Amino acid sequence: MTTKIETKLGTLRYNIDKEAHIQVNFQLCKNCIIKPCIIGCPAQCFQLIDREIHFQYEDCIECGTCKILCDKKAIQWNYPRGTFGVAFQKG
């Protein structure tokens, strides 16, 4: 029994900002073999499509895992601007 990530994230409320709070330098991703961001991101914001990393910030749950896992320094990480991002109702 595995639950789809869409179902998991579907339980969450977001206020999505127009601008991304995390920037990824995809040039640096090309030299990365293990790509831990794809495996480690609990919201699966990083996807490998045609051997290239794609990132979408909208589903981010602001944990910081990608920033710490990335040893290519490809991720410029920040929290979303005030009031934006995920809003946990339980936590």
Place this chain on the structure above:
Amino acid sequence: MVEKVDTIVVGAGPAGSATAYSLAETGHEVLLVERAKTPGEKNVSGGVLFGSVLHKLIPNFWEEAPVERTITKRSLILLAGDSSVSLDFTSPKLGKPPHSGYSIIRNEFDQWFAKRAEEAGALLATGIRVDTLLWENKRIVGIKAGDDEIKANVVVAADGINSILTEQAGLRKALQSKNIGLGIKEVIQLPHDIIETRFNLEGNEGTAHTYLGCTKNYPGGGFLYTNCDSLSLGIVVKLPSFYNGAKTKAPEFIDHLKQFPYISRLIKDGELIEYSAHLVPEGGYRDLSKLYTDGFLVTGDAAGLALNIGYALEGMNFAIASGIAAAKTIQRANQQRNYTKKTMKYYQRLMNQSFVLKDMKTFRNAPAIINNTRLMKTYPEVINNLALNLFQSNGSPRPKLVNLILKHILREVSLPNLMLDGIQAVRGL
């Protein structure tokens, strides 16, 4: 917005609200800044709130605060396939205030705590992300948020594990994966009477479980605790697990946990109402940030104040204790009108004297145990096999207990490793 206040506290979690409340209560000016629209919306935890420290700040807080259940039962459970061995402790003594533990819904609890600080006289500014520290002559003199600049005598970083401010202040280097766990949690709704029947609880009694053997071959563990009408179920996996070409993606670890029959029966017919994730500081005493500099103090997760010793996990209580110590330091500095390192150092002294740093020092070798993958997989399996042999009568003669134990353990763990693990356990715990 005001341009200068005595103290700015960044982050309205337990550390920040404890600091702001303590200062406001004693008539000191304090601004509490929070990036969420409502305090608590960004905060996630995976454990029990111990009451003793908060009780000192707000006596009998449990009578007014939104607490879910009083934890009167604790279990450590070793999972291995369809088997499990558990060590249960239950006693009304566990539920006796003020030393009792409570399950809490952070959204509600953190909102209450921040509101209490506000009622005591703190200025609460929500929906504001602090971007950087404000510097003058190489000294921290305030914060910047968007176009706003606010000055203060002291800035308190209570901005959580990803503390951008602590890094900017030069008090810690970037976090290293080996010292961090990724916690993933699901809140599963169930009627309260089903929770009470299923966990053998009465009224507002609650239980908290710790699981080992549920994170495949990777260092980590699982947890469960009962809320009024929901269960909080989660796992914590050390971040380097995701470097080892882990076939299991982060969200699948919790699905794996839910597949153990022990767990699936507990959550049966429950509805998933929230998925969340949060990092956990697991580097212990050796990975703490520096706690102070001129006009700046670091509290709670931002400093790395948390303890994971396998059978117990403590963070919120440490955060509140550090917030109280930070406030005491600032009260003293306000009297002396001196905000240099010299007066800020008092915070270090208070923390050294407190149970927080004493515990973290005592268990400074515990992180090595948490990283030991034999503890996570081999030992739970061995102990479950041993239990099967103990309790099953299969028609063949029973060996003596000692022989059985040695046979089972040595079949899976080499003697040198067994000795090393023993030494590690003695050193760490």
